[in-house]
Amino acid sequence: MGNKQTELEKKMTNITNLVPVTETQLNGKLQQTVSAKDLHNYLNVGNDFLTWIKxxxxxxxxxxxxxxLIIDSSEFRNQSTNNEQQIKWTSERGGDRKSTDYILTIGTAKVLAMIENNEKGRAIRKYFIRCEQHFKEIEPVIQKKELKRLKARIEVADYSRPMCDALTIQRLSQNKETKLHHYTNEFNIINGIVLGMSAKDFRKAHNITGDIRNYLNEQQLNHLAYLEKSNITLIDMGWDYEKRKPELIKLSKSYMIRLLGDEASCP
Structure with missing residues (x-):
């Protein structure tokens, strides 16, 4: 009996290495997901990957x-189930056929494994069930993390309007009209520093619509809030766009150094 358990654990460990389960933001919530390519390779399906999945x-x-989700598979590598950063993906148009992957919810992966109706399919289905059970056990921790993220989301929203108002007042004092692109420039500075791209590019890269901040993690939101708050101060000081941009980059670097220092000091 003990040997059977050992063999089962070995089999599960092997599956874990071949088909890792990760966490991905999907439909506004954190879900367990699996690479369809990894699943296809493990199941040893006769058809080529794209023919099979489509x-x-x-x-x-x-x-x-x-x-x-349809992604660039080069971005979906080395992601552990404890990864707190969102997984980055690109639309199917953004990559070649070789790099395209389909990230499946664990429920979908279970169905695809089951319908293969073979030993490997049944084994990996049991593995997915175990992953789901573990996820339920740690769900309270995940919910707590999500509450922190929502708190950070609210905080960054609290600074967005005052930042726009500060810009309007600054430009009025200079007898200048404030147009939509002036506000957009402010958000693009900060999004570019934190995310490495504008909101428009972020939506395209992640194949999403709507407010990108609904898709950011707690750390990214806190970073945005800090820079928006700092930007308000710089605008109130009368600094123009060209002067504020390098200062915000410098403040961002200092912020990240402090953040990394705080994380390193945590037990």
């Missing part, structure tokens, strides 16, 4: 951004 999507009516 056939399953059509046959079982799977829905994009609900049951799966």
């Amino acid at each position: 056939g399953r999507i059509k046959e079982y009516g799977l829905i994009n951004n609900d049951d799966f």
Whole structure:
């Protein structure tokens, strides 16, 4: 009996290495997900990957951004189940056919494994069930993390309007009209520093719509809030766009150094 358990654990460990389960923001919530390419390779399906996955999507009516995401697979590597950063992905248009992957919810992955109706499919289905059970055990911790993220989301929203108001007042004092692109420039400075791209580019890269801040993690939101608060101060001091931009970059670097120092000092 003990030997059987040992063999089972070995099998589960092997599956874990071959088909890692990660956490991805999907439909506004953190979900367990699996690379369809990894699953396809493990199941040793006869068809090539794209023929297989597209056939399953059509046959079982799977829905994009609900049951799966289309990504650049080069971005979906070395992600542990404890990774607190959001997984980055790009739209199918953004990569070649070789790099395209489909990130499946664990529920979808279970279905695709089950319908193969072979030993490997049954084994990996049991593995996915174990992952779900573990996820439920740690769900209170995840919920706590999500509450912190929501708090950070509210905080950054509190600074967005005052930043726009400060810019309007500054430009009025200079007898200048404030147009939409002036506000957009402010957000693009800060988004560019924190995310490395504008909101428009972020939506395109992540195949999302709406306010990008609904998709950011707690650390990113706190970083944005800090820079928006700092930007308000710089605007009130009368600094123009060209002078504020390098100062915000410098403040951002100092912020990240302090953050990394705080994390390193935590037990």
